[in-house]
Amino acid sequence: MPKFFNKLSTQFVFSFALTASTLVIFVLGLVAFLILDRTQKLQNELTASFSETYLNDSEAILKSNLRYINLRLFNPIYEFDISLLNDELYQLKGWLKPKSILITDLTGTIITDGTEANRNYGKSIVIPEPLKDKQSYLTHNDQGQRVIFAKIGIEHKPVGYIRIVFSQEKDQILVARLQDDVNSSITKFHQALIIVGAIGLFVILIVSVLLGVKARKSFSKPIAEMTKAAKEFAAGNLNYQIPAKVQARNEVDQLSASLKQMANDISIAKNQIQQQAHFDHLTGLPNRFLSMDRLKQSIDEAKRKDEIIAVMFFDLDDFKKVNDTLGHDVGDKLLIEVANRLIQVTRLGDTVGRLGGDEFIILLADLPSMIEAQLIAEKLLEQFRSPLPIENRELLLTTSIGVALYPNDGEDPQTILQNADTAMYRAKELGRNTYSFFTKELNEKVTRRLNIEEQLHNALKKHELEIYYQPIVSLKNDKITGAEALLRWNSSEFGQVSPEEFIPIAEQLGVINEIGHFVLSHSFSQAKYWQENYLSEFTLSVNLSPLQFRSMELVNNIQGLLQKHQLKNSTINLEITEGTLITGYSHVEEALQELCDMKLNIYMDDFGTGYSSLSYLRNYPFTALKIDKSFISDITDDPSDLGLVRATIAMAHSFQMKVVAEGIETQQQLEMLKAMKCDYGQGYYFSCPVPRKEFEKLIRDQTT
Template identity: 55%
Template sequence: MAVNKPSFATKSDNSVDNQVINVEQQLRQDELILDSIFTALSDLFFLMDYEGTILDYRANEDSDLYVQPEMFLGKKMHEVLSEPAAILFDENRLVLLAADKELVTFDYELEFDKGKKQFQARILKLPKISKIIAIIQDITERTQIEIALKISESIYRQMFEKNQAIKLIIDPTDGAIIEANKAAVEFYGYKYQDLISKNIFDLNLLTKQEILKKMELAKQEKCVFFDFQHQTATGEIKHVEVYSGPINIADKTFLFSIVQDVTKKKCIENKLKQTEQRFRDLFNNINAEIFIKDLQGKYILVNDNLLNFYGINASDIIDKTDQELFSQDKAKLYRQSDLDTIKMMHSIILEDTVEVNKCQRYYSTTKFPLINPNGQVYAVCGISTDITDTKIAEEKILHQAHFDTLTNLPNRFLSLDRLEQMLKEAQRNDEKVAVLFLDLDDFKKINDTLGHEVGDKLLIESAKRLKSIIRDEDTVGRLGGDEFIVILRGITNSSDVQPVTEALLNKFRQPFSIDNRELILTSSVGIAVYPDDAESVSEILRNADTAMYQAKDLGRNGFSYFTQSMNQNVSRRLAVEEQIRGALERDEFDVHYQIQLDMKSEKIIGAEALLRWHNCVLGNITPDEFIPVAEQTGLIVCLGQFVLNQALATIKQWQNRSHGNLRIAVNLSPRQFRDPELVGFVEKALINADVAASNLELEITEGVLLSGHSYIDKALTSLNKLGVILSMDDFGTGYSSLSYLRTYPFDVLKVDRCFVSGIIENNADKELVNATIAMSHALGLKVVAEGVETKEQYHMLAQLGCDYAQGYLLSKPVPKNELFALADNFSF
């Protein structure tokens, strides 16, 4: 039968291209959002199959973890990570696959040049695509406080091929193909005669009954657009979109069908769905609150973490602005930061407090613009992370740097800083400032007899009594040990100080009730007044100290004003100074050694050299008594050289006996740092003793660093280049400036015994020690705990990750010969 072919109104042949462009634009927009979020974050991402093969890898190029992708792709974890971490990955992957879980989380550790870092891995199962996503987050730097995640998601680019429209004419009664154009012949792969002899049932994968129903709908124009799967001559299955409408030919109704090959489009749509699923999985599993706002400040997308954080639904926040959600002040702050981000076209960081369950939490939010391919900002993305723990740790460490841990009084650093400010104020206002230097009488006897715990309680109670007497505008601080300072401002006459001093003394004359025991503890006070007795902080402190010794010499339990005619040292100090001259030549000094233990291996790693002095006139003199005299007289330089030579000779003998890589720790005083020959002497002593620089540890107190003199910097730098281990001694008991740890090349930090002693009973001490250890490890420093006296303290320190222990639990300081015997037979 001859068929007259009418002309029909058809869809544009460019419709395929338009759909391709729309899908491609959607892909690019998601890619922009993903790349922007990944760029702002610091996490590491792996995409793996169920067997653990790495299919995709993303990391911030500035991260310590970043390597070229080819080092990961196609490999398994045991090929790219050290054994412990790789085993953890494989074990948790198997747990995830074996158990009815979608997510497992675990921590692991890696070694870098700057030290060890801790990481958290979150492994997420994506059963729909039979894949696993591993999200790795650096958890070492949480009281610092900004987290930014950068991952680059490569979204597949696809371009649809341009095709001529495929046209068929079909008989709806039996599905016979009446006519087909050239594009149809090429598409289906049949010869023309073969194609028009076929039935639509041969091409369409639906059942005959389903196809007949579809053709009936098209014939009645109830539905003219369809999605089908057609099979070509080669057996290939093609996804097609079909427009099919009725036409009349020779008084018979046929269906005119325009077939559009959308196989590639379907493939891209599937990839888009997978990408969207990845995006949602990452978006909702990142350990942060993420939001996206439009340019008017309306929220257009938020992740599950944010909704859970505020306890709201998406409908409560989407399409709303900050003005509708927060207080006026916060809304204004947030909106201004959005505008700044849009205007500057780069990220900004905003720290803020948020109330959660009636508790204030600190949050750091990184905001950055989302920019389209035309370079225009179309939205603002924000990533908020909880930095409360970091802030609390920072505040604790800052407090530790300025306040005495035991009494919570201002420490030496803060007290002297306040004194300096008061002197300046007094000079401006033509007033006086009084400094009361107070020392507890016979405190050492109580401490030695009843123990450090009772001594600590006495110091705490003493601090309370001092604070109860002075005014709010005055200052009471602890200089160290049993020495306190009271600073009285706004004094018009020196006699004004006496009533306050007498009140302090009377307060101390009252018995102390400690552990159901009454103790009598008096005090001696030295008084110096600015500007009558001194014109500087150091001078007035020294003069008040001198007056205090005079008060003790006069019988204690009293006070003494400083006078210019007053002897600069009390009789005991004079006797010590007299006897210390020539003591080295008389061979009165000896070096004792206290071992240090590696808390992991429980093996001795070395010892600290401690100077001891026995004088035929004065007997045994403690280092606390003769070291200040040696420092003041300059004899400390010779004594320091003596100790260093003795210590190096001992470590050499010790190493020869044990064949071990042992080290010896030697203290350096502030006066020694003023010796320009210090570094040269250390280097020469090492050579003469045939000891490697890495076997010598030099301990420096925080007081050495306080002056900030350039020769301190030069000496420490030179010693570090020499290879000597540098240790900060008695951390936290004095000035405790954290900048010292960052500025100077320290290798070891020693936690003072005053913190160790309270680590079991006092949770604050435990937390401070824990923070100190964590901070030290984050800075690449080893930690030595001093004054370890009980096994409970030892085990607690081991749990907190302390590296080395030193104290009477392991051994008291012993002479060289006893040291060797102790080391040969040591067991713990």
């Protein structure tokens, strides 16, 4: 019996131990399953939450800066200044780090891609349909890249579009790094579970129970706490602290540490993004976004206290020359020094911000009167009369300052800033190195421009455009040999509008090609009539806008019109200014060469008013020079102008070119030009520009 009981006891103990071991394994397996399930959910929550939070923050910040991009690029696109556009895109690329960036006109034709080669110039892209009713449009392309399209313009009057493509490689790298950290920690945790399970096969029930209790304390509670922490982090509460009781060792402790580190990294990244979104990366000053926000706060405060606010739009004169001659590195250092000087002059509570490029904004709140703003403007001018020391150089730059006041010049941030900008350009017109306050007259000038833009769209359809002709006279025999075709606009809304006013607007609106074709077609037809009925060698001069050379069809259109009207090519003079050549684009040179090969005459118009580089005369096939009337008007009184005109005529003749003097108004001017052997002349002395019928009478009177 004792042996039986001993045997039974042994069997019982064995069975009990086996049962206990099985129970322990079951319990451990169940615990392991629950823990694995929780860790998998934790992994998914961490990856999805951090990824979504980061990308949403990134896109929100990107959209918030579209106002800056719009205001910053408006003037360069408006003036079609490709060099300045490239400078601004250089700044944007350094700030936004895009994959690519393009500027187009209203038709989707690419103006520039921000590179010096600008190989995409003239190509077209599709403007998304939703952009017609929105200021900006965010989408993703087939490669998973974010693409932003945005209008550039004032309210509903765009002047062009910008397309920015962002690579999501950085986003994917961050998310992948987060996922790798979580996977690494969970893999180590799984390995720990396998070790614990193997040990559980060889322990008794009591040890198994103790291990179960220990496992619960060491794993389940910490993971529950970390799961709660993950939800807090995902909700944006990056300051949430994991309880100190989560102190398990080894893998769980590492997972807890990794989670804390990831939260800290994301918090740092978020702060960096917010810093970049609100402060200029070069000078450390508030950027456009933050400056406008502070202006809005100042306006709200001024409304409550009935105070005056001044907004100064500060711009460096000819800053582009610094970048072009000394390089962008020197230009950046110069901007930093400018920012420091602005801070020194302004008061402690004022805001100095950088709008972009060489443009700064100064917000002066709580002003007792307008006189205080005037005193600060004078201090700013005085501050920049001393040279700026940059890299062993002393650079002396002048400034132009525009001032707008709240509430006199606007009651919202956008209007006040726009009016300060307008006043700044007024300061430049006054000769630069000065300041100007926004006035009612300037506001009316801007309003008139907007109204002219609206009317100009329909001017051709309403038959309001007409071609006038000014005689060109041979100074050898005082006979009319041809005419210059000059466009006139008799608007039903404004009456006679000067070409100096509406031609630049037509160029900006993108209708200059249509208007240019109208001038070519009608003047060619009229020239053919006069050749057949009055002067067989009658010559016609037509002005070509620099923007007309953007069209690849210019040469074909001119060739087609010549064939249509059966004109001799040698009787057509195409007048261009230095602005056409200054871009340096190869297609301009090709077009000029093709026109020259067609035996058309190429005239350089307004010679002497621009850079007047002699390399243009050497490298381009000019037939004649036209001396600007500003030189002709003073040749009888100013010896320097007389000397310049004499030298220009001699130089042109040495290049085998003819000379046309514009703006002849007196007999004395005419006699002096004849003595200098000038070839042709035009001006009010002979006739002002007149309609077709009146010009025809001048020809008849000469031939009868």
